[in-house]
Amino acid sequence: MSGTVHELTMPKWGLTMEEGTLVKWLLDEGDQIEVGMAIAEVETDKIVNVMEANQAGILAKKVADEDDVLPVGALIGVFTQGDVPAGTVEEFVKNYCAANESEPAEETAAAPSAGGSEPYRLTMPKWGLTMEEGTLVKWLIDEGTQIELGMAIAEVETDKIVNSLEATHAGVLKRKIAEEGDELPVGALLGVIADASVSDQDIDAFLAAEATESACPSMTEEAPVVTAEESNAEAGIPANRMVDGLIPLARMRASISKTVTASWTTIPHYMVTVAIDMGKAEAASRELKQAGNKVSINDILIKAIARAVQSYPLINAAFADNSIALHKDVNIAVAIGLDDGVIMPVIKECENLTVQQIGMRSRELVDLAKNGKLGKAELSDGTFAISNMGMLGVEDFIAIVPPKMSAILGVGMVKDEPVVRDGNVVVARMMRVTISADHRVHDGAYAAKFLGELKSILEAPEAILS
DSSP: OOOEEEEEEOOOOSTTOOEEEEEEEOSOTTOEEOTTOEEEEEEETTEEEEEEOSSOEEEEEEOSOTTOEEETTOEEEEEEESOOOHHHHHHHHHHHHHHHHHSOGGGTTOOOOSSTTSOEEEEOOBOSTTOOEEEEEEEOSOTTOEEOTTOEEEEEEETTEEEEEEOSSOEEEEEEOSOTTOEEETTOEEEEEEOTTOOHHHHHHHHHHHHTOSOOOOSSBOOOBOOOOOOTTTTTOOTTSOOOSOOOOOHHHHHHHHHHHHHHHHSOEEEEEEEEEOHHHHHHHHHHHHTTOOOOHHHHHHHHHHHHHHHOGGGGOEEETTEEEOOSSOOEEEOEEETTEEEOOEEOOGGGSOHHHHHHHHHHHHHHHHTTOOOHHHHSOOSEEEEEOGGGTOOOOOOOOOTTOSEEEEEEEEEEEEEEETTEEEEEEEEEEEEEEETTTOOHHHHHHHHHHHHHHHHSTHHHHO
16 A cells, blocks of 8 residues: 655644744654644744644654744655655655645645545544533534634634634535533544545445544644743843844733734723722731731732622623623633733632632732743633732833733722821822723723722622631
8 A cells, every 4th residue: 555645734723823933843843743742842922732633644854943933834854655756755745845836825734635535533632731521512514514724613612612623624524423412521523524536435434434433533633832032131132232123022021012912902991990999908908928828919800800800890890892792600810920021810709709719810820920930821801801000110101901801900009198187187008900901891980899899798798818
């Protein structure tokens, strides 16, 4: 049996991904590839994902170099199955590149089929480090449909979130194996994609062979890790002196630029500010620390937000086309400043956590962020955000609403201020917070009532500390 040649292309992880950076090859040319084996590290949107093999073979040629920035669908390497002469591999690369150069820009991400007779396994994906299974909610295409790279194939639910399963392989959906409503482990077979020329008898034979195998490895598994970006020196910024010139955006800064520009230009922001007496909250924090519990003002604030949201659920919602997406869980994204930018890991289900548990989780996320070990699971599913710059001496500021949320709270420093109580001027420990919010989801009066509730909770914090 003659061998076949297959392409390795820049994957598409998520609806908005347009390009990725090949950070590191994890295999050498000539290495044997097994299904599920890590092939390379690819960076997109601040996260380095591990690209894993969905077919076995030999890595015959590396086409892309490390640090290359490539569009989705671009050829990064070639692997072979069976005996294939070196000249055949070179010819395949040449023809692949020529074919892509001759196509319109919007079609260059389509995945050509080299060994078209070999069916492709469509499996339950692994989205995030903790995902073990998913539910096939809905098929979005019928058997016989021509599939293009990036096309939405099905809806899959995991961790209460429904995501679109997008095609990483072109062909025809020859067979649906899983049914809507099926709850399946990662790697379970959902369907079969093959070239249009493949007969039903060939698919039956392929499935019969599948039935004899003991395992169903996953199609494309992500084990995302965040790495530290280049330092100022690496970016070419001289220390301790001003210069003229241009420096390229680091990958994290470029991702932040894209995100905040989209948020600021598409979300109609409004802002509301309130001053809160934090005297009792500070005293409670000190008492907890003396008792051996590391609880910060920020931890108490997060718990107070989770409690206040229960009375004003639209603050925890998001705009979705012509609808408002409500969220039962309060998942609070916390801004963490790094040397090369800001990242926002999420503390999930804050309404069900104690202040002490929030403190522990917060410290865990800060440690992961500073060591470059945040994954997709820690950076997704936020429903509300908080950015605290009080430790930097900032009294108040305006933050930008993150995507897929409707509000973010900008938190200033706690400081002594004169206030009037019962006709007397006294010194109080005051803190100003400013909510930036999406006017499509709620209005200023609604946000003001939410802040009033938050103020009441923080000025009498016993209820959230018990």
